[in-house]
Amino acid sequence: MTAQPTSRVTIKDVAARAGVSKGAVSLAFNHKPGLSEATRDRIFLAARELGWAPNLTARTLAGSRVDVVGLAICRPARLLGLEPFYMEFVSGVESVLIERNCSLLLRLVRNVEEEVGLQESWWRGRQVGGSILVDFRADDPRVAATGRLGLPVVAVGHPAFTGGLTSVWTDDATAVTEAVRYLAVLGHRRIARVGGAAALGHTAMRTAAFDEAARSLELAGAWQVTTDYSGEAGGRATRSLLTAPSADRPTAIVYDNDIMAVAGLSVAAEMGLNVPRDVSLLAWDDSQLCRLTHPTLSAMSHDVHGFGAEAARTLFAVITGEGPGSHPVPTPVLTPRGSTAPPAV
Amino acid sequence: MTAQPTSRVTIKDVAARAGVSKGAVSLAFNHKPGLSEATRDRIFLAARELGWAPNLTARTLAGSRVDVVGLAICRPARLLGLEPFYMEFVSGVESVLIERNCSLLLRLVRNVEEEVGLQESWWRGRQVGGSILVDFRADDPRVAATGRLGLPVVAVGHPAFTGGLTSVWTDDATAVTEAVRYLAVLGHRRIARVGGAAALGHTAMRTAAFDEAARSLELAGAWQVTTDYSGEAGGRATRSLLTAPSADRPTAIVYDNDIMAVAGLSVAAEMGLNVPRDVSLLAWDDSQLCRLTHPTLSAMSHDVHGFGAEAARTLFAVITGEGPGSHPVPTPVLTPRGSTAPPAV
DNA sequence: AACGTTTTCTTAACCGGTAAAGTCCCTATC
DNA sequence: GATAGGGACTTTACCGGTTAAGAAAACGTT
Structure with a gap:
């Protein structure tokens, strides 16, 4: 250029x-x-x-600060548009950056390896002063890579996956347990969960927590499937769960985000099932979407905007030399709305 | 840092x-x-x-290219998360940047004046090689400012608002006309439109086109309101339109985005009105959301991802010295789904 | 009055590249 | 055999700042 x-x-x-x-x-x-x-x-x-x-460029070159924060999101470009979560998250990050006069360098990458390369070149080229890492998975290569580089980062994810990196995370296991308990208390004995991408750490964590909760509550039926977080996949999963004979199908479904829950809701309607009488639905992330449907969606509600803001604030702390730490943000809380109720029978 | x-x-x-x-x-x-x-x-x-x-910083300082594209979005941070449009648009932009090894510098600003200042400092500080400008309004100060600076930009908006800047735009007037004609052909004589932010150029354009269409079709009733694009506002507007006595209320409503249409759909359901029998709804922008509701939403469908990609491609053309031009992208086309039908009576 | 300290500012060397101008050598030409 | 013309590199001067080291003036001390 x-x-x-x-x-x-x-x-x-x-x-x-x-x-x-x-x-x-x-x-x-x-x-x-x-x-x-x-x-x-x-x-x-x-x-x-x-x-x-x-001139920031000259200033950077001369070896002082860099007023840019990096964020690479690993997802096919076409899918990014569909995730309210990230938009909210980014807006939370921005809200903190703006008051420090910093900018966000955003990049989509195809896989973790590409991200590692990108972060390395950003850091070596002094393009960023630090980065926010998201979507951790088991044995994530970014843990070692950023450590080796000395790149200041904040890892958005459970400490179990983020190694020694400073992390910001929500206690998903507890939230899943709460969700399942709530449904059980309502009287549900056959509960399903439509999970997100299987490779992601927090998906694994939620899956394990769901299993554990199902066992400890001695549920009669507990299903779990993983998807790609898209509405289509959520709809498909719902349809397949609900086509079982009525005595043998879930009376409640928990989703890993809100787009899938919305899709699930529409599949139920299309199949002539009444929500919440025939089946209860519980969303996750709770963007505005959950309040716009009919019935409104009960959700594990979660201040995603605040989550992003906290990640950004923590990154600044890391950059200014604060040692590694673990920063849990509030656990998603159950917000009952119109899509959950005791099962009909 | x-x-x-x-x-x-x-x-x-x-x-x-x-x-x-x-x-x-x-x-x-x-x-x-x-x-x-x-x-x-x-x-x-x-x-x-x-x-x-x-090292890109050094390279930039030494006066050659800058591999960063700027994008400032003027919106309170809390609202940004709610607009599927921008997420899709950004992902389209990214899809083009990624293949040229460029990054996107994203910043939220509170108002146009702040954006002008930001673009100026970005450009003077060689932080960006060019920018994408969005959300044009009448007498937009950015037209003069970017011209004065010599900042290469692509303006996303109708030439009527973007002055001599190279622009990428959709023909909203024609699309609105098509939407209204379609509803009229179905037999609707009382049609309303729930518009976006009044200050924006394309809102004004759509409003004028709607008026014109209503007049030329000699509709019995034509209402228009403007909102802030949020689902809440869309729901509120819908409720107020539908509370009129049945002989005197719209039988069809056109929305300026899809979030508002989803909200409108849920308001109709909540009021006991059947869509599309009692009232037809027509969305705009057509993200995945429109296919997830029940009934599915008819929409003025529009490849937002491609729109973003085209904007990015055009910006590169401007940067490499191409003269001013006007690049219309395909006009949104009507995609009938389950939310539109002839009026009941 | 001579001398060590501060305070206040200037100089000059980077930072890591780019690009115009210069050097050197090899080859073709008359 | 002298000269012009290229090709292949090197030199050197920036780009627009920061920062360590140096210098000049002001100040306090004995």
Whole structure:
């Protein structure tokens, strides 16, 4: 890409106008000692008159801070658009970046290996000051890679998967358990779960928690399937669960996100089943979507925006040298709405 | 932000290892003439052995290309998460950037003025090689500002609002007309439209087109309201439209996005109205959402992903010096599904 | 008054590349 | 055999900042 900015005001021009050296201007703009109040003022005045602000690229190259945070999302581009979760998450991240005058460098990658390469080149090229890593899986190569590079990162995921990295996470196991218990208390004995991508760490965690809850509650039936998080997959999974003979099919289904729950709801309607009388549905993530359907969707509600914000704040802490830590954010809480009720019989 | 990359391989190390000057390495990596095949190979080999890749920051500062595209979205951070449109659009942009090894610099801004300032600092600081501008309004200050700066941009919006900037746009007026005609042909005589943000150019355009269509078709009733694009607002608007006495309320409603249409659908259900028998609903943008509801939503369907991709491609053309142009992308086409039908009476 | 300290600012060397101008050598030409 | 013309590199001067080291003036001390 080539194309030249028209007028260029540099530190030199400011220095000349204020009658000082560029070193002095630099000192002033970095709030470093060694300048009298008078010259400091003169410099700021000159800068304001010329409309100058330090060039971040040059500043970065010269070896100081980098005001950019990296985020690579591993997903085929076509699917990204469909996940309300990420949009909310990103907006939470942005809300913190904005107040620190930082920007987000966003990139879609096809797989973890590609992400490792990307993070490495970002960091070595000083394109980012740190990164937010998401979608951890078992034996995630990013743990070792970022450690080796010295790249400051915050890992969004359960410590079981994020190794020694500073992490921000929700206690999904507890949430799944709560969800299943709630449905059991309502009287459901045959419960299914439509999970997300099997490769992801938190999916595995939820799967294990679901199994455990089903066993400890001695449920009569417990099914689990994994999908790709898309509405289509969620709908398909629901259809297959609900086509079993009525005495043998789940009376309640838990979904791993809200898009799939919406799809499930529509499949139930299309099959002539009444929600919640014939089957109860429970969503996850709880974006605005859950309040827009009819009936409204009960959900494991979760402040995704706040989750993103916390991740960003934690990253800043890491960058400024804070040691590794584990930052749980509030566990998703059950928000009952219109899609859950005791089973009909 | 401070934190140092551990090992640093620079062009100098590569040059030393290949036994050439750093100028030669630069020539090799930029595929410029003036080097023998033999040395070229030696240089690439050395680079590979050392795991070196040119530092983009330095490269940028030295005045060549910038591999970053800017995108500022003007919206309160909390709302961004709710718009499937942007997520899809961004994913389309990414799909083109990814194949050119470029990244997207994303930033939320509170208002257009803030965006103007941001774009200016991005450009002057060579943080971006060009930008994608969205959400044009009447007398948009960005037209003049980007022209003055010489910032290469692609404007996503109708030429009526984007001044002399190269634009990528959909013919919303024609689409609105088609939507209204379609409903009229089905037999609807009282049609309403729940529009987006009033300040936006394309909203104004759609409003005018709707008025015009209503007049030319001599509809018995035509209502229009503007909202903030949120599901809540869409639901509210729908409720207020449908509470009129039945002989005097719309039998069809057109929405400016899909979230509002989904909300409208649920409001209708909640009011005991059957869709499409009692009222027909027609969405816009047509994300996956429209196929997940029951009944499925008819929509003015539109390849938003492709729209984003086209915007990105056009930006690259602008950056490489192509003169101003106007690039219409296909007009949204009506995709009838389950939410539209002739009125009951 | 001579001398060590500060304070205040300047100089100059980077950061890691790019690119124009310069050097050297090899070959074709008259 | 002298000269012009290229090809293949190297030199060197930036890009726009930061920062360590140096210098000049102001200040306090004995």
